[in-house]
Amino acid sequence: MPTDEVPINWKRNLYVAWLGCFLTGMAFSLVMPFLPLYVELLGVTAPEKLNLWSGAVFSITFLFSAIASPFWGGLADRKGRKVMLLRSALGMAIVMTLMGLASNIWQFLILRAILGLLGGFVPNANALIATQVPRNKSGWALGTLSTGAVSGALIGPLIGGLLADNFGLRPVFFITASVLFICFIMTLLYIRESFIPVQKKDMLHLRQVFSSLKNPRLVLALFITTMIIQVATGSIAPILTLYVRELAGSTQNLAFISGLIASVPGVAALISAPRLGKLGDRIGPERILIFMLIVSVLLLVPMSFVQTPWQLGLLRFLLGAADGALLPAVQTLLIYNASNQVAGRIFSYNQSFRDIGNVSGPLMGAAVSANWGFRAVFLVTASIVMFNALFSWFVQRRGPGRLPLPGD
Known part of the structure; x- marks a missing residue:
């Protein structure tokens, strides 16, 4: 230096x-x-x-x-x-x-x-x-x-x-x-950064990027987890106000109640993310990730059966607290498994999966609600998150493994 x-x-x-x-x-x-x-x-x-x-x-x-x-x-x-x-x-x-x-x-x-x-x-x-x-x-x-x-x-x-x-x-x-x-x-x-520019000819190709990872299979599973987190968040967005109206009946302040219920997960995540991140540093982010995915499922299912907007608001607050741990846990595991040389690309691939979830989540929620009603959205979303929890647990137990790449 x-x-x-x-x-x-x-x-x-x-x-x-x-x-x-x-x-x-x-x-x-x-x-x-x-x-x-x-x-x-x-x-x-x-x-x-x-x-x-x-x-x-x-x-x-x-x-x-x-x-x-x-x-x-x-x-x-x-x-x-x-x-x-x-x-x-x-x-x-x-x-x-x-x-x-x-x-x-x-x-x-x-x-x-x-x-x-x-x-x-x-x-x-x-x-x-x-x-x-x-x-x-x-x-x-x-x-x-x-x-x-x-x-x-x-x-x-x-x-x-x-x-x-x-x-x-x-x-x-x-x-x-x-x-x-x-x-x-x-x-x-x-902002200060100590960085030595890398020549384009010295950059690792996609195959080399994934070969350099400690656990390529886990990294791919983390990308999928990021996408599903956003799908679960976005699937509820198109129907939230309408679902609140169904629960509240005739009310004069529907917009305020809906806005409040829409924002409480973010408030909870704001409170929980640093604390659960610190806990993950102590007990391991992989444990935080699996546990909070399961907690998310246990909170999504009863949302389908609530009878009042305030019950929905409470469950969404708790869901936000769980979600506050998920993306930081994913990002921590990504950096555990990637070198600084490829960190930018690994985080950008993760962002691509997140954006795909942002696009597909609302589409899925709208399609499910149109065919089976508002309450079905929460059950379908819970099923997807449960699948992700089982998939993530399975990948973690299998340990490092090589991914088949195009041209193999």
């Missing part, structure tokens, strides 16, 4: 990265409450087309993020994670500005796709911190980092709604762009 290089303070990096994840999480969720209203402002007024376009502009960001993540992960392993954080924050700030200037729905759709292509702040922040933090503190550090995006996503809709009511829809995009630009400046000035 050159003698004039600034020493790395991983704790400071963690706190700055946490703030960056908070700001990006808040920036993304700022515009979520009024996306359908903005689609309507851009000229889509027929109810059936409004639903279709609103779904399209919401999901296309995750779809293109899933496609782009492996590319950015490979570039992060070559050029460093800090430069990827800067690229993501600045790119998203520019795209958000252009969204506020969009004049028709096609422009907006294309910009939402580009937003997905340019994203990746959170997985690169995870990779940066995971490769710097002492291994015996990985669970706590990644658990703490995960609360940044969660808390930002929680407060974003509230702030976005207030801003839209007071300033109009388009200015919110410009305010969001300003927040992302602040994130860019903060990352530029305060």
Whole structure:
């Protein structure tokens, strides 16, 4: 290491990265409450087309993020994670500005796709911190980092709604762009990384990446677990308000009750993630992962039989507390099984699976509810999570193993 290089303070990096994840999480969720209203402002007024376009502009960001993540992960392993954080924050700030200037729905759709292509702040922040933090503190550090995006996503809709009511829809995009630009400046000035660029010819290929892992089979199982966690979270989203209305009957404050029940899992995850991450450092993240998957199943099943919104809210709070441990446990196990040389790509592959879950979860929930009713969504989701718990346990017991790759 050159003698004039600034020493790395991983704790400071963690706190700055946490703030960056908070700001990006808040920036993304700022515009979520009024996306359908903005689609309507851009000229889509027929109810059936409004639903279709609103779904399209919401999901296309995750779809293109899933496609782009492996590319950015490979570039992060070559050029460093800090430069990827800067690229993501600045790119998203520019795209958000252009969204506020969009004049028709096609422009907006294309910009939402580009937003997905340019994203990746959170997985690169995870990779940066995971490769710097002492291994015996990985669970706590990644658990703490995960609360940044969660808390930002929680407060974003509230702030976005207030801003839209007071300033109009388009200015919110410009305010969001300003927040992302602040994130860019903060990352530029305060995050430190010691990284020696790798020549493209020296980069490991996909086969070599997986061959370098301590337990390739477990890593693939962790990718699937990440996807299923997001499927389980997203499957309930399309039917939550309607299910609350079915439980509550005629009520004057349906929107408030639904919003409260929608947000309580995030609050619980915010509280539980660092604590359960620290517990995982003591007893092992693999035990936390299996146990919390089983707890999730035991909480999802009774959601199908609740009789009041408050029963549903309590169960969702407990589910959020369990979910707060799942993704940090997955990320800790990923870094246990991957070298720093391939960490960027491993976290980006994991992000791709997460985005696939974000797209497929709501589609599954909508399809199940349309055919079998709202209550069936919870039972189907519980079955999928139970399968994942058994699959993860089986893979952990089998131990390291080589994966068959294309060309074998």
